[in-house]
Amino acid sequence: MDGFLVQILLRGVLIGGIYALLSVGLTLIFGVLEIPHFAYGDIMMLAMYTCFWLQVFTGIPLFLSIAIIFPLYFVLGSVLQKTIVNRIMDKPELSKMLFMVGLSLFLQGLALFLWTADTRFVKSELENMYIDVGGGKISLTYVVNFIIAMIIFSGFYIWLQKTYMGKAIRASAQNKELALVTGVNIQKIFLTSFSIATVMSAIGAVLFAPVYYVGPFVGIELTLKSFMIVVLGGLGSIEGALLGGLIIGVVEALSSYLFSSEVKELSALIIFLLVLLFRPKGLLGKEVRE
Amino acid sequence: MIDKNVIMGKLNWLLILIALIVLPFAVQSPLLLHLAILIFLHVIISEAWNLIGGYAGQVSLGNAVFFGVGAYTAVLLYINLGVNLWIGLVIGMLFSAILSAIIGYICFRLHGVFFAFATLAVAEVFKLFFIIRKDITQGPMGVVLPYKGDSILDVSFASKVPYYFLTLAFSIFAVFIVYYISKSKIGHYFLAVKEDEIAAQSIGVNTVFIKILAFMLSAILNSIAGFLYVTYIRYIDPYVAFSLDISLIQALLTIMGGAGTVWGPVLGTIILIPLLELFRIYFVMFSGFNYMLHGALLMAIILLMPQGVINIIGRFIKWLKS
Numbered sequence: 001m002d003g004f005l006v007q008i009l010l011r012g013v014l015i016g017g018i019y020a021l022l023s024v025g026l027t028l029i030f031g032v033l034e035i036p037h038f039a040y041g042d043i044m045m046l047a048m049y050t051c052f053w054l055q056v057f058t059g060i061p062l063f064l065s066i067a068i069i070f071p072l073y074f075v076l077g078s079v080l081q082k083t084i085v086n087r088i089m090d091k092p093e094l095s096k097m098l099f100m101v102g103l104s105l106f107l108q109g110l111a112l113f114l115w116t117a118d119t120r121f122v123k124s125e126l127e128n129m130y131i132d133v134g135g136g137k138i139s140l141t142y143v144v145n146f147i148i149a150m151i152i153f154s155g156f157y158i159w160l161q162k163t164y165m166g167k168a169i170r171a172s173a174q175n176k177e178l179a180l181v182t183g184v185n186i187q188k189i190f191l192t193s194f195s196i197a198t199v200m201s202a203i204g205a206v207l208f209a210p211v212y213y214v215g216p217f218v219g220i221e222l223t224l225k226s227f228m229i230v231v232l233g234g235l236g237s238i239e240g241a242l243l244g245g246l247i248i249g250v251v252e253a254l255s256s257y258l259f260s261s262e263v264k265e266l267s268a269l270i271i272f273l274l275v276l277l278f279r280p281k282g283l284l285g286k287e288v289r290e
Numbered sequence: 291m292i293d294k295n296v297i298m299g300k301l302n303w304l305l306i307l308i309a310l311i312v313l314p315f316a317v318q319s320p321l322l323l324h325l326a327i328l329i330f331l332h333v334i335i336s337e338a339w340n341l342i343g344g345y346a347g348q349v350s351l352g353n354a355v356f357f358g359v360g361a362y363t364a365v366l367l368y369i370n371l372g373v374n375l376w377i378g379l380v381i382g383m384l385f386s387a388i389l390s391a392i393i394g395y396i397c398f399r400l401h402g403v404f405f406a407f408a409t410l411a412v413a414e415v416f417k418l419f420f421i422i423r424k425d426i427t428q429g430p431m432g433v434v435l436p437y438k439g440d441s442i443l444d445v446s447f448a449s450k451v452p453y454y455f456l457t458l459a460f461s462i463f464a465v466f467i468v469y470y471i472s473k474s475k476i477g478h479y480f481l482a483v484k485e486d487e488i489a490a491q492s493i494g495v496n497t498v499f500i501k502i503l504a505f506m507l508s509a510i511l512n513s514i515a516g517f518l519y520v521t522y523i524r525y526i527d528p529y530v531a532f533s534l535d536i537s538l539i540q541a542l543l544t545i546m547g548g549a550g551t552v553w554g555p556v557l558g559t560i561i562l563i564p565l566l567e568l569f570r571i572y573f574v575m576f577s578g579f580n581y582m583l584h585g586a587l588l589m590a591i592i593l594l595m596p597q598g599v600i601n602i603i604g605r606f607i608k609w610l611k612s
Contacts, residue, residue: 093402094349101588105585111578113579270415
């Protein structure tokens, strides 16, 4: 029983790490571009399909598809920012959100049209390999995907802390005018942030796909999940995304163990609503100027 | 002295009303009647969204909660306890009003995008709750409202004509409410909250109360639409009742026509709903086109004409007159 609980908690943590990676981009887009990216999950949905079709047509292992998806979604993110997102930068916040809702619906329709409503599953080579943990077994998929997610997440974190571009991005997230005054090329910041965020979410989606499913409507679920995670941790905080991801991961694992898979979704939502009400800035969120 | 323009204006409305009443007898086509019923239903929910989103400026993405509550309350009371559907409608409206006050009281601590996401999360919570509590709601399988022959008491008709008049009556009611509010002091409070909440507060407007009031009205109209929907389609399940689609279509129609105007949502609905429904019926093999159209339209409207179609028509009429 206790060993089982350990296993459940561990699985929650492992999933939580993947959650952290797939939601961290949203915090970047929200913080730097100030765009409520409602189509965030739909880009992830596209990445999941890309991964699925790569598997079907080429049969390459999941980890190799990351090498393809990285540049592909960097370019996609750049194009999206240049062609679409840039046009709505000066709109009011709610218009931006509704615009992104439109993009989300469009992408859902596109996926439905191209690939039908069938639910598909991405396979992982490690699916049937297990490791023993406290009397229970955990699929190696969880462990390896967690490790990859954490490596990429840390890389991203270090990049933000150490490089000039990373520092410039953090500066613009804090205060756009001041960043501009110090000679930061804000257009380049927007472009880089959006592209990097898109890549992070796409890789997160690829790592998440084997333990989830792929369909035209997973996007909205992923958007809501990412939003919950970054708000829980504190919007604009990278560490917050990690904390939020872990919390949501563990809460989901625990409640699906104690109750059922529907209650799992419900408990995550209720935790999110409670945090939103009692600590709207999130757990690690800093007070920001209004 | 009687103003000639006023009489002419009244006469025009009377003519439109007569045309709407004669229409179902003139056209027998079930498809056209179906389209008309859908238009009236969507007028109700888009005017509902217009109150909270258009006038009070609070983007709710969870209005489907009240649509679902309106539909489910009447149907479940009717099936399980034998309560008359019309009484169920009233109880559903009451439930929606109370629920929206509670949800509003909690969610209006948040602003803008956060309010929108919170309402979206609330709608998800309701959907999951209705799926989980199979003992009360019959779960994901949904509830069928049995056909009882032609009966006003059971809101059950073989022909589409009675539904046509039912939905027409309630859509006129919805437009009238929005019209009345836009002319009243409350409507100006709504606009004040939308324009600048802090400024409104500083001149003594209880902004939370005003927002909750707008939300309640919006909720009541949604629950009426939910009731009409379920009596017409005679089936409801949690995925439809609490779907994001229902929350979003009302926003789309309102913004398309012109948010914060009385006739904008009506215009948006008349333009868009037949288009979307015909698309749905005749392009079944291209499933997904509907969503793409929704999305593309929403993006295009926000980019090109954020004031909505009604603004363009208004400018065109002015240009004609000058």
